[in-house]
Amino acid sequence: MESKIEFVELLITDPRDSEFGSEADLDVAVDEAGDELRELLIGSWNLDPAIYDILIAHGYNVEYAKTLDEKALDDVFSVTKWTAHKHALRRKLTAWEESVLYTEARPNSDSVTGTRSTPSPSDRSAVGTSPQRKLLPTAVTKSLLDSILDRNEKGKIVVKFYQLHHCLDLNHRKHLAHTIVDYYMANQKYFSLADMARFAELIADRFPPEISITYFNPRNTSVNKKHPSGMLYDRFHNRKRKSVTPIGNTPATNASFQSQQKLAALQLSDSDIRRLDSSKSWLRNNRAPGDQVLKQWNHTVLLRLRSIQHDKDKNKSTVFSEWPRYLDEDGYLLVNMFGKIIDSVLKCKITFQVDADFKYLFEKSNEQGKLFDEWEWFCEVFLEYLLSADVKDIYSRQLISSLEEGDCSQAFHGLIKPVRTSTKKRPTILQAQIDTCYICETEEEFTETLDSQRQELESSGVQFSPRIFALGSIDNFECFYVVTNKLRYKLPSLVRCLDVVLKLKFTLDLQFPESSELFWAFISGYFYDIEYTQKSKNTQILQLIAYLKSRTE
Structure with missing residues (x-):
């Protein structure tokens, strides 16, 4: 069966065009260069990962690889045991049109000198060449996806489940991703980003209402998303961790809102x-x-x-x-x-x-209106979404009845689970719930808890992030507070608390509690159109947003 070659366009923003400036994005540029070189050497040329490690250690990226001549190869692969790697790379370079070692027939001037003129990146930018990267080929087709599903037991289970329910749950999404990755592992093939992107598109077409970004989420420097993610990417690179150098999992840093007003x-x-x-x-x-x-x-x-x-x-x-x-x-x-x-x-x-x-x-943001107008509707729809999901956290499941009263902040973390913080630790669901809204039965308990938290965080040198306290029982709150290390605001409703916490973060340059940041990333992005962190592109959040949009169509 012949496979039709298709092309997937992977657009990667050049760091020099970033609004944050080249210095602030230097680490992003370095990571991107390493990923592109990995794709070329391991994904396209199927070379030994050790060759990638050697070139990266010498500071090479794809652009520099084009200038590798015989002398440079001898300098880079100076160790005797690397000789085989050098010859393997040379064979690929001599067949690569972009390389100075390219041996295909050329004009006489090139044949005399033995090299071809390759403009530097700065030369190309000077003449207005687009900074977009070349398209990467992929042989992935719909027939290949169908074939993989038909030949694999997990694949058959996924197809049958979808036929019965017309949707996929988390377990069957995992089965689907594992089935595709297992195909590459069994055939000892490198799963390139282009193949992942194409499979993600085919999955979305084959299993609506699935969204492609669940399975492959490309890097996006505009929201400081340095690395790809998604079920296909995560599964493959977790399996390949021992044999292929993994991409660093650098903690996210919040994008700076240095607006014209702040500069002024x-x-x-x-x-x-x-x-x-x-x-x-x-x-x-x-x-x-x-x-x-x-x-x-x-x-x-x-x-x-x-x-x-x-x-x-x-x-x-x-x-x-x-x-x-x-x-x-x-x-x-x-x-x-x-x-x-x-x-x-x-x-x-x-x-x-x-x-x-x-x-x-934030003159262009949706200032407060959408949150106040749509919060009750959101809680109703979120309840439906929660009931259809496989929520294993016992406390979150017990909260479902309370959601009818209009508070879904507590149960949110049972469905959208916390991710690792900057300390590399994964918070518990309970910690995320407490840091979002701490429930006290009496005013005295609230005062004691607040004083205790302030003293604890002050002594440890940690910022007291804005957070919410609710007084009363979860099905009948009497009042709410928004507090920081110095502030203490008594407010009439939870939705007003959410609004104030978000605005304190962005006006006073405070931080959301890391344990519950996925919740705040969702509130900021969905209700205020502010995407300040790569966590706004978290797969769990994107699935929820897709569901909400489907209810408004």
């Missing part, structure tokens, strides 16, 4: 700072009248953003001392009196300090 704050002139200091001093010494407080607060936003960026204290103590209105029990509230009556009952409009700063920084 850092560039304030001395005269502007002196002028704004008078308003800052007024705010430190006055809580009323409300309209004047609101006016001065908005007037000093650049000076406040400057203070936030300059404050290196993990808990922003300097910011809170300079802007003490944050610390008032209801300090996030500002009453803005308008000439006309906005609300016939309250006869005023309530604006939030945190809201004001957030709106200034």
Whole structure:
């Protein structure tokens, strides 16, 4: 049976075009270069992984590999036991059109010199050549996928399950990924990224409503996603860990929101700072009248953003001392009196300090509206999604009845399980639930728990990330608090707490608790259109979003 050669386009953003600048993305560029060289040597040429290790150790990438001549080969493979590797690589280079060792018939000028002129990367960029990488060939077809499924018992189980239920659960997704990877392992073939991308597309076509990104999720430097992921990629590279050098699992770092507004704050002139200091001093010494407080607060936003960026204290103590209105029990509230009556009952409009700063920084985001408008609908749909999933965590399953009251934050982590933190440890589901919303029965328990957490984190030198406390029983909360090391806000509802926590993170440069960051990545991306971390592309989150979108179509 002949296999039709198809091409999958893998678009990789050149780090030089990144909005974060080449210095900040240096480590991303190095990782990408290593992945491309791996694809060329092991994926396309089927060479020994040791050759890749040797070239990487000498600082080579694909562009430099094009310039490898006889002298360079002798220098790189100087150890006697590497001679076979050198000859194997030379054979591939002499057949590679991009190489200076390419031996195919060329113009006379090339045959005389024995080399071909290859422009450097900088030369190509100078003449406007596209930074996109070449397309990689793949022989993966629909018939190949069908053949693999038909010849494998797990594959047959997956097909039969889908015919009965018209969807796949987590276990059968794993069976499907393992079946395809086992095919490559049995045939001692390297599973290239191009093949993974094509299989992912075929799976999505073969088993709707599956999405391709579940099985292969390519790197994306725009959200600081340095490495590919997905069930196919993870399964293959976990199996190949001993024989092939793995790609480093570098912890994610949050993308910096250095917007034009923040840059403007850092560039304030001395005269502007002196002028704004008078308003800052007024705010430190006055809580009323409300309209004047609101006016001065908005007037000093650049000076406040400057203070936030300059404050290196993990808990922003300097910011809170300079802007003490944050610390008032209801300090996030500002009453803005308008000439006309906005609300016939309250006869005023309530604006939030945190809201004001957030709106200034993220003018294009979906500021609060989507969260407040769709939260109840989301909880109802999430309950359906949760009931159809195989949730093994006992506490999360017990919470299902409570979701009908509109709180799905606790059960979220039972379905979207926590991932490893920067310390390489995987938090428990319970820890993620506690760090998202800690439930206390009484005000006294809340105060004691809050003081204890503040002391513990302060002594260990860890930032007290914004978090939520709920008072009462899980099926009947009486009130809510949002707290940090210095702040303590009493709020009327859970959804308002979610809104305030998110805005504290982005306005004060605080961090979400690592244990529950998947939850906050989902809230930020789905309700506010802010994708600040590669965890926004987590497969579990993408599957949930796909389900939500299917319910709105």
